[in-house]
Amino acid sequence: MKILEVKNLAKNFGKIQVLKGIDFSMEKGEVVAIIGSSGSGKTTLLRCINFLEDADKGQILVEGNCIYEGENAKKLTPAEIRKNQLNFGLVFQSFNLFPQYTAFENVTLAPKLLAKERPDYKQNKKQILEEIDSNAKALLERVGLSDRMNNYPCQLSGGQQQRVSIARALALNPKVLFFDEPTSALDPELTGEILHVIRDLVKKQTTMVIVTHEIEFARNVADRIIFMADGVVLEDGTPEEVLDNPKNDKTKHFLSKLSEN
Amino acid sequence: MFITVTLSLLEGLLTTFKIFALTLLMALPLGLIISFGSMSKIKVIKWPIKLLIWIIRGTPLMLQLIIFGFGPGLLGLYGMDTFVAVMIAFVINYACYFSEIFRGGIESIPKGQYEAGQVLGLTKTQVFFKIVLLQVVKRIVPPMSNEFLTLVKDTSLANSIMIYEITWNAKRFMNSEHILWPLFYSGVFYLAFCGILTIIFGYIERKLDYYKG
Ligand SMILES: Nc1ncnc2c1ncn2[C@@H]1O[C@H](COP(=O)(O)OP(=O)(O)OP(=O)(O)O)[C@@H](O)[C@H]1O
Ligand SMILES: [Mg+2]
Numbered sequence: 347m348k349i350l351e352v353k354n355l356a357k358n359f360g361k362i363q364v365l366k367g368i369d370f371s372m373e374k375g376e377v378v379a380i381i382g383s384s385g386s387g388k389t390t391l392l393r394c395i396n397f398l399e400d401a402d403k404g405q406i407l408v409e410g411n412c413i414y415e416g417e418n419a420k421k422l423t424p425a426e427i428r429k430n431q432l433n434f435g436l437v438f439q440s441f442n443l444f445p446q447y448t449a450f451e452n453v454t455l456a457p458k459l460l461a462k463e464r465p466d467y468k469q470n471k472k473q474i475l476e477e478i479d480s481n482a483k484a485l486l487e488r489v490g491l492s493d494r495m496n497n498y499p500c501q502l503s504g505g506q507q508q509r510v511s512i513a514r515a516l517a518l519n520p521k522v523l524f525f526d527e528p529t530s531a532l533d534p535e536l537t538g539e540i541l542h543v544i545r546d547l548v549k550k551q552t553t554m555v556i557v558t559h560e561i562e563f564a565r566n567v568a569d570r571i572i573f574m575a576d577g578v579v580l581e582d583g584t585p586e587e588v589l590d591n592p593k594n595d596k597t598k599h600f601l602s603k604l605s606e607n
Numbered sequence: 608m609f610i611t612v613t614l615s616l617l618e619g620l621l622t623t624f625k626i627f628a629l630t631l632l633m634a635l636p637l638g639l640i641i642s643f644g645s646m647s648k649i650k651v652i653k654w655p656i657k658l659l660i661w662i663i664r665g666t667p668l669m670l671q672l673i674i675f676g677f678g679p680g681l682l683g684l685y686g687m688d689t690f691v692a693v694m695i696a697f698v699i700n701y702a703c704y705f706s707e708i709f710r711g712g713i714e715s716i717p718k719g720q721y722e723a724g725q726v727l728g729l730t731k732t733q734v735f736f737k738i739v740l741l742q743v744v745k746r747i748v749p750p751m752s753n754e755f756l757t758l759v760k761d762t763s764l765a766n767s768i769m770i771y772e773i774t775w776n777a778k779r780f781m782n783s784e785h786i787l788w789p790l791f792y793s794g795v796f797y798l799a800f801c802g803i804l805t806i807i808f809g810y811i812e813r814k815l816d817y818y819k820g
């Protein structure tokens with residue numbers, strides 16, 4: 347059973363066709379890297395899968411269940427969208443931490459609000475909240491921030507903020523975790539710490555989709571690489587297939603331009 | 608004489624304070640509702656609200672007070688309490704100004720804050736109250752403190768339609784005793800009132816200073 351299937355996903359902004367029928371799927375525990383030149387639609391694809399944009403056409407399936415159908419998009423209620431959304435986690439390029447909360451509170455906020463909807467919340471309140479707290483501590487430790495838990499985002503470096511945002515996304519146990527260029531808002535010397543965290547997640551069998559411009563990193567961590575151009579998937583294969591023996595001229599061109607820099 | 612004047616002005620201060628407090632109590636929530644209306648995607652809500660804001664902000668509060676104070680009588684609707692009329696004018700006027708401050712504050716919050724909340728599975732209401740609201744409050748404290756101070760002084764306009772607030776009581780001595788100093792003296796009461804507000808707003812600003820952004 348595929349954990350995620352995207353079928354023929356299409357999205358227009360006005361007259362511009364940004365996604366022209368994207369197909370891909372992934373197994374549980376797989377790591378997929380998406381590469382492609384600027385404007386090829388990578389961010390839009392992630393935003394459509396995470397319900398931040400309504401795709402016009404196509405389907406999204408999680409473990410075989412259809413959770414989104416472009417043609418029926420308007421019929422989903424906000425509650426259904428929220429429920430479906432929780433299948434996924436998204437780490438933004440610009441972190442988007444909540445500035446008025448500490449690192450720790452950023453991680454616990456959503457789990458605590460969601461816990462209120464549990465039927466046993468009233469009876470087991472104390473235990474549930476303690477579990478959320480200890481889980482958040484463990485996650486922040488895992489991303490190397492056990493000593494910065496009570497700092498506010500403004501007191502953290504970009505790399506530390508991005509690590510908090512990864513912990514925040516992990517706190518909800520998403521089935522698939524998406525990263526949109528998690529290092530490109532960071533100074534080059536800070537990208538290493540993020541890549542280190544992602545490597546650790548790879549070891550823990552986290553299912554991930556990573557949009558990145560760090561080709562060598564993609565080669566190292568990804569089981570598969572997808573190359574996108576102008577709203578279509580041009581290549582989809584192992585790192586060796588896509589990076590070393592690309593079938594398409596556009597891929598060759600993209601890779602040769604990257605290696606020039 | 609000094610004591611008589613002081614007591615009379617203190618009595619006026621009570622009315623001034625009543626207009627001030629009641630206006631805030633009603634204009635703040637109404638302003639929030641109006642700001643949502645002015646940001647609405649539904650045109651039949653948005654444009655009438657924009658029109659209302661334009662009219663209220665485009666005409667003198669004095670004129671609005673006169674219209675609400677004497678208008679009902681002219682239309683043959685006697686019996687509306689003058690104080691109620693004053694309150695309606697103040698609340699609508701200030702709600703419109705507040706709504707623009709709220710709108711500015713809400714629209715200044717980056718889209719990423721809403722999106723981060725949404726992908727974490729929060730409802731729209733939770734996103735607003737748990738994530739956006741405090742950030743808006745922090746951003747609007749300075750313009751709000753301006754409005755609060757203006758309101759303290761605007762209450763004096765109510766004397767023109769026979770509300771016995773500080774300025775009315777001070778002017779009364781001018782007419783009956785032919786002395787001018789109570790009017791100057793009344794300034795002290797406004798200064799003290801505004802001084803206290805300034806201190807409170809300073810405190811709120813410091814309280815919200817614990818984070819940046
Ligand atoms: N909200 C929007 N309205 C109109 N056009 C948009 C919108 N968002 C994206 N686009 C357009 O869609 C196209 C794809 O954008 P997208 O951000 O998905 O590309 P990308 O592959 O993520 O690029 P980058 O590598 O620069 O992040 C671009 O041409 C962009 O201008
Ligand atoms: Mg992008």
